[in-house]
Amino acid sequence: MTKAIPTLSIGDHAVRAAHYVNGAWVDEGATFQVFSPIDQGMLGSMPEASDLLVDAAVDGALAAFPAWAALGAEGRLPYLQRFADAIVDRAEAFAQVESHDAGVLLSRLQHGIIPRAALNIRWFAEAALKLQDKELATHQAHHYVRHDPAGVCAIITPWNSPLMLSTWKAGPALAAGNSVVIKPPEWAPLGCSILAQAAEAAGIPPGVFNVVHGHGPTTGARLVANPRLSRISFTGSVPTAKIIAKVAAENLIPCSLELGGKSPFIVLEDADLDLAAATGALQYRNATQVCLAGTRFLVHEQVRDAFVEKMRAIVEQLVIGDPRDTATEIGPIIHPRQFEKVQGYVERAKAAGARLLWGGEPHPFGPLYYKPTMFTDVAPDAEIVQEEVFGPVLVMQTFTDDAEAVRLANDTVYGLGGVCFGEVGHARAVAEQVRTGFIWINSFGIRDLAAPFGGRGQSGIGREGGDYSFEFFSDIKDVIVPTAPFKASFAHR
Structure with missing residues (x-):
């Protein structure tokens, strides 16, 4: 039989x-x-x-x-x-x-x-x-x-x-x-x-x-x-x-x-801050368990405060919950081991003196849900800056000019993706200096099967x-x- x-x-x-x-x-x-x-x-x-x-x-x-x-x-x-x-x-x-x-x-x-x-x-x-x-x-x-x-x-x-x-x-x-x-x-x-x-x-x-x-x-x-x-x-x-x-x-x-990687999300001083902030919030999609997400935010010091407040307002409205619910925008972390890994990065960043802009703790919806998190005031060589978390934890640094933005963007062992917001010519000039496999200008997630990915x-x-x-x-x-x-x-x- x-x-x-x-x-x-x-x-x-x-x-x-x-x-x-x-x-x-x-x-x-x-x-x-x-x-x-x-x-x-x-x-x-x-x-x-x-x-x-x-x-x-x-x-x-x-x-x-x-x-x-x-x-x-x-x-x-x-x-x-x-x-x-x-x-x-x-x-x-x-x-x-x-x-x-x-x-x-x-x-x-x-x-x-x-x-x-x-x-x-x-x-x-x-x-x-x-x-x-x-x-x-x-x-x-x-x-x-x-x-x-x-x-x-x-x-x-x-x-x-x-x-x-x-x-x-x-x-x-x-x-x-x-x-x-x-x-x-x-x-x-x-x-x-x-x-x-x-x-x-x-x-x-x-x-x-x-x-x-x-x-x-x-x-x-x-x-x-x-x-x-x-x-x-x-x-x-x-x-x-x-x-x-x-x-x-x-x-x-x-x-x-x-x-995967630790891709830069660059916001130049001439960026459309509303679009940049809305796109920044998209980096939490799939609880940031996405290899191509921009997880290192590099924001020009002149627009930092305005950008933070715009992005904060959007993040605070994100719906976290059951992924089967059509209203949900952020679902769970895949597994308890991955959850522990994410939580470990957050706790070590706090202990090292990084400042929380938002999040930084589990979400009450369930045991594998985590609040969208953003750190700032971090050293360039900090673990939270250099290592891939693969969870809803982002980090923000500021820069004063294009040269510093490029230097910070390239200051990692990774080089998968990137995002750059600014006047198109300006953003393209910066983007072309970033060592990465691909980089989006004033956009995110645009893919075509004919284009190279890596x-x-x-x-x-x-x-x-x-x-x-x-x-x-x-x-x-x-x-x-x-x-x-x-x-x-x-x-x-």
Whole structure:
């Protein structure tokens, strides 16, 4: 008798509590419990993939790769279009489950994240059609530069937006002709199980799309150590990335690492303070569990007081509560361990003499909710200035001129994003001097799938988006055809 696959009931939706390997649902391994950050209620148990199952997922992906690669971009297109459609068909399930599982605002999931997840699959599938051989003509030959599929790609995603980031990586990997093995975050794994259900419904061939659940030091470690991988794409913390990079180096496997940061939010003296303050308050979205948030506010001393009062007035009106409530603007911190980490940063900053402008304590709504917090009067080398908190805790410094603003902006080991408010020409001149992967002028959060995304320094290695993703998920090959008769000679160069 076939063993029934267990399911978890989340709201009105059933989630398969199993791995998806080589086109089959597999319920094996010791289980770990999954809790909702909304109220710390247990959502159920998920299995931890054994070493043998992780290896089997890579084996299946490797076996499926040649046929999937041979389809070409046009042959893969209908599969990926159906995959995107299947995500849309499950939009309400994704929204309910990921809101319970990761504490993300239900409204943001419905109107932003889930449509984007489907677009991640569809856009890259269509973009792959344009990856024609690039011709380079030299005096000796015609060169045809190809994007060949690389092989099996390991994808490891974080807990702050599992669905969006899984599709952001899997979309270009699959469109380029690779097979994938996804390791979801153990604190928020359920959305990736629904994603596997969508892949199955779309008819993605067995072995092309795989999901193995488990913890980083066990399942994740076994996955990235597999020498048969061709690529590893990881989003998460710097310490974990260093472990992955070291293991990958032993097998010479290319890595793409997106690691968050401590991005500057610069307010120049000629900024629109109302817009800057409103955008500043947006940095608390998802309880600032967002890698690209501007968390170091650098404000010109001439406008500091006015800016603080404008932003304070907005922050005081923010609604903190259940992310399933459409009125809520800030939800919970993901997990008690993360909550303790955030609280620790706040208490150490207080003890070091930093001055609170607002917040600085838990919010009474529930055990994992924290008040939006802003510190000021801090030394440039203070922990709260230099380290990523990944919670609703911001810090403000002042500057007297552009040179000081740039110096402070660049005074960190990170370099992911940035924000700069001011007269457009002035803001652009400052922004171009900031060492970062991207920076918004008088705006925040504008993204396009064709544009590069990634950081400098400790914020990571590589770029994602558009052709930049295809460069990573492909093996670039030069096919050389001589333009004159070739003579085989030891004297020939």
